[in-house]
Amino acid sequence: DAGVTQSPTHLIKTRGQQVTLRCSPKSGHDTVSWYQQALGQGPQFIFQYYEEEERQRGNFPDRFSGHQFPNYSSELNVNALLLGDSALYLCASSSGTAYNQPQHFGDGTRLSIL
Amino acid sequence: AQSVTQLDSHVSVSEGTPVLLRCNYSSSYSPSLFWYVQHPNKGLQLLLKYTSAATLVKGINGFEAEFKKSETSFHLTKPSAHMSDAAEYFCVVTRMDSSYKLIFGSGTRLLVRP
Numbered sequence: 358d359a360g361v362t363q364s365p366t367h368l369i370k371t372r373g374q375q376v377t378l379r380c381s382p383k384s385g386h387d388t389v390s391w392y393q394q395a396l397g398q399g400p401q402f403i404f405q406y407y408e409e410e411e412r413q414r415g416n417f418p419d420r421f422s423g424h425q426f427p428n429y430s431s432e433l434n435v436n437a438l439l440l441g442d443s444a445l446y447l448c449a450s451s452s453g454t455a456y457n458q459p460q461h462f463g464d465g466t467r468l469s470i471l
Numbered sequence: 472a473q474s475v476t477q478l479d480s481h482v483s484v485s486e487g488t489p490v491l492l493r494c495n496y497s498s499s500y501s502p503s504l505f506w507y508v509q510h511p512n513k514g515l516q517l518l519l520k521y522t523s524a525a526t527l528v529k530g531i532n533g534f535e536a537e538f539k540k541s542e543t544s545f546h547l548t549k550p551s552a553h554m555s556d557a558a559e560y561f562c563v564v565t566r567m568d569s570s571y572k573l574i575f576g577s578g579t580r581l582l583v584r585p
Contacts, residue, residue, distance in 0.1 A: 361514070390572070399561050399575030400515070415572060447514055449573075459505065460573060462514035 359384060361463035363448050369469045370438050378433040378466045382450030389431040390460060391423060394445040406431050407453075435468075443470045473498045475562045477576035485584045490549040492579045494562035497543065504545045505563040505573070506536055515561065521545065532556070557583045 362381045370376050382389050388407045392400035402415035406425035425431045429450075435442055445467050449460035478493040496502055503522045507515040519530025526538045536547045545562060562576040 392573075397578075399577050400573075402572035402574070405572065413572060449515075459517045459520055461517070462507075464512070464514040 361386075361448055361450050361461050363446075363463040363466050365466060366464070367467045367469075369471060371471050372438055372440060374438050375434065375436045376438060376468060378435075378446050378448075378468070379430065380433070380448030380450075380463060381430045382448075383461045386450035386452050386461070387429050388451045388453060388458075389425060389429065390449045390451070391431070391433045392447040392449065393417070394447055394465070396444070400447055403433070438470050440470050442468065444468060473502065473564050473574050475564045475574060475576040477560075477562050477579050479579050480577070481580045481582065483582040483584060484552045486554055487551050490547070490552045490556065490581065492547040492560050492562075492581065494545045494547065494576060495543050496545060496562070496564045498564060503565050504536075504538060505565075506530065506534070506545075506547050507561045507563055507575075509559045509561065509578075511558075518547070518560075552581075552583050554583050554585065557581055 360383050364379045390405040391403040394400040403417050404414040405412045409425045420436045422434045445465040447462050447465045449462045451458040451460045474497045476495045505520045506518040508518050509515045518534050519528045521528045521538045529535045534549050536545055538545050559578045559580050561578050563573045565573050
């Protein structure tokens with residue numbers, strides 16, 4: 358039973374570029390959430406997708422956008438990259454959006470901005 | 472607003488001795504509380520969750536946590552530390568009317584000495 362898978366594992370970009378990160382949820386899960394984890398900090402919620410719609414958004418600018426596909430996989434897009442966007446980006450999946458449903462995390466994509 | 476405070480950024484124990492990782496939460500509503508563990512260069516793994524059932528929650532790998540409403544605490548314990556327990560631990564809160572996002576503490580790094 359495959360867990361949450363993310364690609365790529367590492368990525369290096371320069372300021373001003375655009376990046377797309379990908380996530381496949383755990384089998385049987387239909388909800389995907391994205392988190393940003395800066396070095397030495399806890400993850401920060403970016404947004405969540407359910408039924409191909411963004412359900413809630415954290416305190417992130419519009420440069421961060423996403424998409425969910427009919428097979429429940431998801432993409433995170435970041436435009437006009439800044440040095441401060443360097444972080445580990447984590448994808449988490451769950452079954453439904455109930456508050457007590459545990460979220461299962463992938464190993465993340467390490468994004469470095471030069 | 473909800474928040475969690477992890478009282479220790481680093482905890483160091485000897486192998487075979489008890490582990491205590493402290494967490495206090497703030498929530499205007501009935502919270503759900505989780506502990507996640509993150510090993511180096513890995514995503515987060517759920518250790519245990521509290522969702523208003525029994526106040527003493529047992530998790531994986533011998534960890535448990537006790538929900539104390541009067542103290543607004545959810546401390547994580549383990550009777551005997553193992554070298555493989557060395558990792559970053561995150562206390563997490565969410566609430567019934569904000570089902571989408573997990574709010575993470577800043578993390579506690581557990582060091583286990585041989």
